[in-house]
Amino acid sequence: MAKDILYTCSFCNKPFKLEIRFLRHRCKEMEREENFKSITGQSAWGHYKYWMKHKFKNVPRDSNTFKKSKFFSSFYKFSIFSQQAHLPDIKLYIKLMVTHKIDPVFWTKDAAYRKYLDYITYKLPPRELMKISIKTLFDEAIKANVHISDVFEILTPNEVIQLLYQRRLSPWLLLHSKKFTEFYKTKTSTEEQINIQALINPELWGKKFKQFPKDAKIVKKYINELGI
Helix, strand or coil: CCHHCEEECCCCCCCEEEEEHHCCCCCCHHHHHHHHHHHHHHHHHHHHHHHHHHHHCCCCCCHHHHHHCCHHHHHHHHHHHHHHHHCCCCCHHHHHHHCCCCCCCHCHHHHHHHHHHHHHHHHCHHHHHHHHHHHHHHHHHHHHHHCHHHHHHHHHHHHHHHHHHHHCCHHHHHHCCCCHHHHHHHHCCCHHHHHHHHHHHHHHHHHHHCCCHHHHHHHHHHHHHHCC
């Protein structure tokens, strides 16, 4: 009987007598290996290692540990989620999940994402918010092949609202920007202004500016230098 076996899957060791069945064969192990070798899979492997280091103080060197882990699918999904959500700081996200004792299987849930957004809004230092915002504006300017000083000429209200929601743009920078003020007054509808106001919360940020006057001064300096 064994001599009739001509093919064996190298992933799950399932035997086959016919080549056509062997070629059509797909197994969980094969799909996991393919996913692991993809760009998304390699990102997931990096996130897994960072999580292991931060949570258990242990960094696995053998990728088989990850491929056989019950969390493989969770990290693969998180890698997709982090790209779609354009997370400004993935390592910060992972640290927060560890701090709040949230297992990777829940990282893509709305509740987990909300904790991350709230942390950026209320806890992240002003200079970190400024770095994220400036990087975002440079990224958008490069994408549109314009100078950063003209970035609000090419951004649409919906794009700005999305960037605000994702915390890739911070009121810390926008409320000091003359170009953004002009954009807000001339390029947005009443409904869009309501949405922007809800995301910015000028009263909250007015208090923050008074709380961190030195940082507010630095923001103004950078805004003037960048022409925004």
